[in-house]
Amino acid sequence: MKKPKKTNITPDDLRKTITGLSASFDEELFAKSESELEEYWHFKWDETRSIEGNIYEFYDMLELYSSFCRQWEEHQHNGYICVVERVRDKYQMPKIRALIANLKMKH
Numbered sequence: 001m002k003k004p005k006k007t008n009i010t011p012d013d014l015r016k017t018i019t020g021l022s023a024s025f026d027e028e029l030f031a032k033s034e035s036e037l038e039e040y041w042h043f044k045w046d047e048t049r050s051i052e053g054n055i056y057e058f059y060d061m062l063e064l065y066s067s068f069c070r071q072w073e074e075h076q077h078n079g080y081i082c083v084v085e086r087v088r089d090k091y092q093m094p095k096i097r098a099l100i101a102n103l104k105m106k107h
Contacts, residue, residue, distance in 0.1 A: 026071075026075075029068060029071060029072055029075075030072065030075045030076075032072065034072075034090075037065075037068060037069055037072055037091070040064070040065050040068040040069070041061070041065050041095065042061050042064070042065070043057060043058050043061035043062070043065075043095070045102055051103065051106065055099075058095075058099055062092060062095055062096075065091065065092075065095070066087055066091060066092055069087050069090075069091040070083055070084075070087045073086050073087060
C-alpha cells in the first residue's frame with residue numbers, strides 16, 4: 001500500500017487561508033442590506049427546553065446576532081460613533097421585546 005503524500009503547510013499558507021476566509025465573510029456581510037441582517041438571527045423558542053434553557057440560548061444568539069449587526073453598522077457608517085446605541089435600539093431591543101412577549105404568553 002502506498003504511503004499518503006505528505007503536504008507541507010507553512011505558517012504563511014495558514015495566514016493566507018485564514019485571511020481569505022475572513023475577507024470573504026466580511027464581503028458577504030457588508031453586501032447585505034439592513035433587512036437581510038435578520039438572516040443572522042438564529043434563536044427559536046424550544047418547547048422541549050425549560051424557560052431558563054431558552055433564555056440561556058436566547059442570550060447566546062443575541063450576542064452572536066449583535067456582533068454581526070455591529071460589524072455591519074461600523075462598516076456602513078465608517079466608524080464607531082453611536083454604533084452601540086444603534087445596535088441596541090435597532091437590533092437587540094426588538095428581539096428582547098419579542099422574548100418578553102413570548103414569556104408572557106407562556107405564563
